[in-house]
Amino acid sequence: MEPLQRVEAASKALGKLAAHSAAAGGSVETGAASRLGAEAGEKLDLVTLFRLREQIKQQLMEYNTTVHSGEESIPDQAIEEKLFEAATEDLEREMEQAKVSFQNKTLVLQRIQLMDALRTKLRHNDSDSKLILETIKHIIMLSTAILESQQQARELEEKLNEIKKRRFALKQAGEHKLLQIHTLKKKQKEELEGMEVGEMLKRICRNLQKETQMTTLIQNIFQSIIIGSKVNWAEDPVLKAIVLQLEKNVNCI
Amino acid sequence: MSLVRPFDKLPTLNSAVILLVGTDERRQQQLAEAILKEKKNFKINIHVATSLPLPAERDHVRPRIDLIAFMINMQSKHSLRNVEASLSHIDANFFLGKVCFLITGVGRMNHCSVEMNAVRKLGNLYCSPVLFCELDSEGIRAATAQRLLRMLQICAGHVPGVSALFFSSLMKSSIDE
Secondary structure, X not given: OHHXXXXXXXXHHHHHHHHHHOOOOOEEEEOOOOOOOOHHHOOOOHHHHHHHHHHHHHHHHHHHHHHHHHOOOOHHHHHHHHHHHHHHHHHHHHHHHHHHHHHHHHHHHHHXXXXXXXXXXXXXXXXXXXXXXXXXXXXXXXXXXXXXXXXHHHHHHHHHHHHHHHHHHHHHHHHHHHHHHHHHHHHHHHHHHHOOOHHHHHHHHHHHHHHHXXXXXXXXXXXXXXXXXXOOOOOOHHHHHHHXXXXXXXXXX | OOOEOOOOOOOOOOEEEEEEEOOOHHHHHHHHHHHHHOOOOOEEEEEEEOOOOOOHHHOOOOOOOOEEEEEEEOOOHHXXXXXXXXXXXXXXXXXXXXXXXXXXOOOOHHHOOXXXXXXXXXXXXXXXXXXXXXXXXXXXXXXXXXXXHHHHHHHOOOOOOOOHHHHHHHHOOOOOO
16 A cells, blocks of 8 residues: 555645646646556456446436436427417318319319300301311200200109108008007907906807807708709709708808 | 536546535645545545636546535635635536535634524525534544545445435434424
């Protein structure tokens, strides 16, 4: 440590000399040679490296903070920017509209100029103008024909639509009516079943059915007997009346 | 007039720079020697000046200054006025913990020409810690040097997780509560 102290003392003495010779109010820069451990012996071991790394990280964080604090944006600016953007959009839209209208006007103007030129040409009344007149008449005829056929097509479409509508309405009405019949029938059946005299009515129904069946059977038998006997029943009025009576369907009474 | 800015230049690896400003050159030298004697594992550069602004010609050679310590002698009003005049040549970002005031000469109260209130108000106004030390005695000089060294480490960013902004805790005194 001896030589180091000597170096330090020498540097300080130099510094003092510089201080005395410098003008008053100036600054003296004393570079202190504080290299503990000789320069050559400064080993860069892992711990030192880690320490240096932490130092650099901390310094980086300080610089980052300063930068961030310097570049913060005022919220007013953000609102102003939005206003600007909205204004620019509006202006662009208006510009587009102006362009479009200008183009339309140019087109119209050109058409007017064309018609005017045609008209002047026609007034000359030479062979060219005759041709032009012919063409114009043909064009007019074709256009009227087109208009008429378009009109007819539209009317036919209208009629078709009407028919379709009516058919659909009828279908719906039919469905509605069927639904009504269905519900009514169901109600009737439920009413019948719900009635207290249901049992008796059922028995009567069954008896009636049996009787009608027997009657129909007897009728058929009689008919077949008469027909099988190959008698001309049409001549005898009594037999005729009997046969016709047999024809009556018992179910429909 | 060149302004001293805290974040103008890049720091050098594993080194820190302290700037002592004061009219008493002898005391500055003594304090500088005491700081150099302390044990530390980073390189330290001590710059000494009597007043700011620093001359502009050496600006590109000068490294980044991490801590500025203003030395005020309570027994001379001239030192206080000198320090007040120099304070206007520092960038405002320095006052976020990279400035501190060292007050000497409080021991002999009857010889004081600067009032305590004035010094405290200065510290409050500039949001910087005020350290009282008697640089005439060895022991207090060594203690002050150690304190300054620790503050310098933190200001230079060598201590991870601690930043110079924490020095506001040094400014609160129990009497104020």
